[in-house]
Amino acid sequence: FGTYYCQSGRDVVVHLFEWKWADIQSECSWLAEHGYCAVQVSPPMEHRIVTDPPYPWWQRYQPVSYSMNSRSGSEQQFRDMVEACNDLGVYIYIDDVINHMTGGGAGVGSDGSSFDGDARDYPGVPFGPFDFNGPEQCPTASGEIEDYGDPIQVRNCMLVGLRDLRGGTAYVQDQTAGYMNKLIDWGVAGFRLDAAKHMWPADVSDTFAKLHDLNAQWFPSGTKAYVYQEVIDWGSEAVSGSEYTGIGRVTEFRHGKNIGDVVRKNFGQRMSYLSNYGEGWGQLNGLDAFVFIDNHDTQRTGDLNSILTFRQSNMYKIANAFQLAWQYGHVRIMSSYYWQQDIQDGRDHNEWIGPPGSGGSTSDVVCFDGDWICEHRWRQISNMVRFHNVALGYPVSNWWDNGGDRIAFGRSGRGFIVINNENGELSQSFSTGLPEGQYCDVITCDNNRPPCGDSGGACRGEFSVDGSGQALITVPAGEDPMVALHV
Ligand code: LM2
Numbered sequence: 505f506g507t508y509y510c511q512s513g514r515d516v517v518v519h520l521f522e523w524k525w526a527d528i529q530s531e532c533s534w535l536a537e538h539g540y541c542a543v544q545v546s547p548p549m550e551h552r553i554v555t556d557p558p559y560p561w562w563q564r565y566q567p568v569s570y571s572m573n574s575r576s577g578s579e580q581q582f583r584d585m586v587e588a589c590n591d592l593g594v595y596i597y598i599d600d601v602i603n604h605m606t607g608g609g610a611g612v613g614s615d616g617s618s619f620d621g622d623a624r625d626y627p628g629v630p631f632g633p634f635d636f637n638g639p640e641q642c643p644t645a646s647g648e649i650e651d652y653g654d655p656i657q658v659r660n661c662m663l664v665g666l667r668d669l670r671g672g673t674a675y676v677q678d679q680t681a682g683y684m685n686k687l688i689d690w691g692v693a694g695f696r697l698d699a700a701k702h703m704w705p706a707d708v709s710d711t712f713a714k715l716h717d718l719n720a721q722w723f724p725s726g727t728k729a730y731v732y733q734e735v736i737d738w739g740s741e742a743v744s745g746s747e748y749t750g751i752g753r754v755t756e757f758r759h760g761k762n763i764g765d766v767v768r769k770n771f772g773q774r775m776s777y778l779s780n781y782g783e784g785w786g787q788l789n790g791l792d793a794f795v796f797i798d799n800h801d802t803q804r805t806g807d808l809n810s811i812l813t814f815r816q817s818n819m820y821k822i823a824n825a826f827q828l829a830w831q832y833g834h835v836r837i838m839s840s841y842y843w844q845q846d847i848q849d850g851r852d853h854n855e856w857i858g859p860p861g862s863g864g865s866t867s868d869v870v871c872f873d874g875d876w877i878c879e880h881r882w883r884q885i886s887n888m889v890r891f892h893n894v895a896l897g898y899p900v901s902n903w904w905d906n907g908g909d910r911i912a913f914g915r916s917g918r919g920f921i922v923i924n925n926e927n928g929e930l931s932q933s934f935s936t937g938l939p940e941g942q943y944c945d946v947i948t949c950d951n952n953r954p955p956c957g958d959s960g961g962a963c964r965g966e967f968s969v970d971g972s973g974q975a976l977i978t979v980p981a982g983e984d985p986m987v988a989l990h991v
């Protein structure tokens with residue numbers, strides 16, 4: 505399940521966090537034009553409706569049943585989105601929450617099904633008490649995960665009170681695989697497996713073995729769903745990401761922290777140290793890794809002194825340009841909504857705030873209106889998605905650094921990027937490896953070949969590469985301290 509299927513020349517995933525299905529459906533035309541492979545959408549199943557705090561984003565990580573009316577829209581809207589996006593060759597990956605159901609308490613979910621977390625009763629599936637881990641499986645008195653050094657607790661006890669499914673039983677697997685098969689039959693192409701660390705690898709592979717092939721209306725026959733498993737592994741716990749790499753890709757959380765620390769210059773890190781970035785930094789093999797600068801969790805509750813987000817826009821663009829120009833992992837771009845932080849004692853007390861809207865319904869997306877950030881549409885990021893696509897499969901080449909925070913590298917004649925993360929202008933001749941010709945800087949210009957231009961007047965214009973691949977490149981410091989050229 506580790507391979508993914510994209511339209512030729514596309515590769516990158518965008519997480520349209522908390523977008524409604526109808527908005528994603530219209531965004532797919534833009535995504536197709538700009539070369540995105542796929543969209544990760546918020547959990548689409550029926551979820552709990554939480555009112556204290558009011559309608560947090562995380563209510564969607566508490567499944568009530570596998571029926572499909574959610575805060576993002578109806579089943580029909582979901583299916584319309586999948587079909588429209590597939591027709592444009594932009595595929596849909598869902599956030600797959602199958603480790604657990606809700607926390608304690610009872611109520612009615614977003615599609616009208618009742619549930620009772622205390623009684624472990626979910627008639628909308630149906631699941632009953634026998635489908636959940638209890639004292640026989642989980643060794644702690646509280647029923648909670650208390651020690652991340654004990655893999656049995658991590659897999660069989662509750663994560664923050666969430667009722668923990670017995671994923672090893674045929675019945676539970678049939679329900680969760682049945683849910684995924686319903687989506688696959690509608691045209692869904694992949695799954696972000698939420699809380700994979702809290703599921704036994706054998707249960708994950710047994711469940712995925714029950715999946716249908718992808719819908720032959722859009723995918724070559726015999727194509728399997730893609731899966732990337734969310735395993736948060738900083739290297740210090742009993743469960744490691746490598747236990748899951750045989751099943752599919754695995755999230756590499758160190759990627760966002762490491763690149764964040766480098767761009768911020770934390771702990772004496774320097775851009776020049778990136779010359780062997782990836783496996784050389786002790787991270788997962790790039791062919792197993794699923795990577796991102798930030799995700800919906802780390803941008804709220806991660807180490808906010810390391811992780812970069814849209815709030816540090818200039819450094820964020822540097823970090824994204826590096827990950828898209830480099831060759832490591834399967835890259836996902838975050839697309840966020842704005843919320844007002846309330847940082848006290850180093851923690852954001854507003855991290856729960858749900859998407860823009862009111863009374864638990866979500867507003868229509870208008871990119872750059874102050875509510876919807878749309879990082880995936882930032883020129884510096886979307887043009888680097890193109891660079892990434894053009895360079896796909898071409899190894900890193902022509903490395904240069906100054907021993908500090910200025911680096912440059914190419915992609916075997918397909919692209920070349922210079923990053924100046926220091927004070928003062930950088931201007932010199934570089935060996936780019938590019939074919940002779942005139943190029944535009946895609947960080948500041950809209951297009952990659954002359955006549956270079958843009959709407960806002962930021963375009964740095966043409967760069968000449970001579971017959972031996974040399975180019976004089978000047979990179980200012982400050983805002984957008986990068987020049988990127990590609991064929
Ligand atoms: C994930 N990956 O493994 C998601 O990326 C993460 O966002 C989810 O947590 C988590 N696993 C469970 O799917 C979020 C959020 C939690 C929230 C849960 C469930 O970060 O804060 O927990 O979703 O909604 C909340 C309360 C917590 C309470 C729990 C159960 O914050 O205090 O625990 O609900 O009622 C008693």
Ligand code: CA
Nearest residue numbers: 659660668702
């Ligand atoms: Ca579990």
